[in-house]
Amino acid sequence: MDKYLVFGNPISQSKSPFIHTLFARQTGQEMTYESQQPEPDGFVAAATAFFNSGGRGCNVTAPFKEDAFAFATRLTERAQLAGAVNTLKKLDDGEIVGDNTDGEGLVQDLLQNQVELKGKRVLLVGAGGAARGVLQPLLAQNPQQVVVTNRTEAKAEQLATLFSAHGPVTHIAMEELAKPEFDIIINSTSAGLSGQLPALPTTIIKREMTCYDMVYSAQVTAFNQWSIDNGAGKTLDGLGMLVGQAAESFMLWRGIRPGAKQVLRELRRLLQ
Ligand code: ATR
Numbered sequence: 136m137d138k139y140l141v142f143g144n145p146i147s148q149s150k151s152p153f154i155h156t157l158f159a160r161q162t163g164q165e166m167t168y169e170s171q172q173p174e175p176d177g178f179v180a181a182a183t184a185f186f187n188s189g190g191r192g193c194n195v196t197a198p199f200k201e202d203a204f205a206f207a208t209r210l211t212e213r214a215q216l217a218g219a220v221n222t223l224k225k226l227d228d229g230e231i232v233g234d235n236t237d238g239e240g241l242v243q244d245l246l247q248n249q250v251e252l253k254g255k256r257v258l259l260v261g262a263g264g265a266a267r268g269v270l271q272p273l274l275a276q277n278p279q280q281v282v283v284t285n286r287t288e289a290k291a292e293q294l295a296t297l298f299s300a301h302g303p304v305t306h307i308a309m310e311e312l313a314k315p316e317f318d319i320i321i322n323s324t325s326a327g328l329s330g331q332l333p334a335l336p337t338t339i340i341k342r343e344m345t346c347y348d349m350v351y352s353a354q355v356t357a358f359n360q361w362s363i364d365n366g367a368g369k370t371l372d373g374l375g376m377l378v379g380q381a382a383e384s385f386m387l388w389r390g391i392r393p394g395a396k397q398v399l400r401e402l403r404r405l406l407q
Contacts, residue, residue: 207233240380274302
């Protein structure tokens with residue numbers, strides 16, 4: 136039986152074993168998918184042992200995405216640009232490919248929800264690892280523009296510069312935001328995890344826009360509630376992105392694209 140797993144610390148909250156077990160059942164793949172929690176400095180030893188014992192591939196979540204980036208012997212372009220790896224796959228020649236499927240997971244979830252990026256104006260809030268992980272796949276959809284804004288403005292500027300060769304990306308100071316000029320606002324900040332909101336003006340919200348929070352929770356997330364309260368017509372949370380990135384990893388490993396919809400429905404029910 137082909138072995139897969141997810142590495143993280145902590146890991147007990149991870150939905151990945153549930154998602155991939157459903158994907159495997161749905162597509163008739165003979166595989167196991169478990170979870171493992173290495174010590175904070177124990178990723179390399181754990182991943183080496185896993186692949187030496189016949190492991191075929193793994194997902195990697197916090198805090199090991201940079202360790203996995205260094206561990207891979209070959210990187211996809213999107214992983215290189217993300218500077219982080221969430222998926223490893225062992226090839227027959229022994230090479231370990233590092234990929235990052237987070238951004239494509241976000242894009243696929245938007246598309247599944249009839250939110251087109253082509254020709255649209257996108258505001259990306261936050262300039263940390265989560266923002267960096269999604270920029271290239273967003274730009275690959277040919278938006279009119281992606282504008283990065285961040286509490287610490289210098290980091291937004293750095294990120295926009297880093298991706299400037301990959302599409303129309305600029306940055307703006309949060310204080311300069313005022314007009315409802317965006318079609319999509321994506322919150323990639325970790326502010327919501329501590330019950331906070333990025334300091335965005337309410338005047339940027341309009342009815343005919345989509346607000347996407349990359350985090351998820353059983354209830355409406357803080358950012359999405361703020362968006363709704365200020366008149367946004369459509370909000371989505373990161374549960375769909377989670378399933379989307381898993382589907383991309385599964386595709387990389389097994390060569391079959393699983394259906395996200397049914398799994399997302401079951402996962403949402405499990406959260407309640
Ligand atoms: P991640 O991997 O989740 O992106 P990170 O790299 O630490 O984590 O980045 C966290 C992001 O959330 C940053 O953009 C951070 O803003 P700063 O660069 O100014 O620190 C943003 N963030 C975290 N808490 C926030 C808050 N309370 N308000 C606004 N932005 C916040």
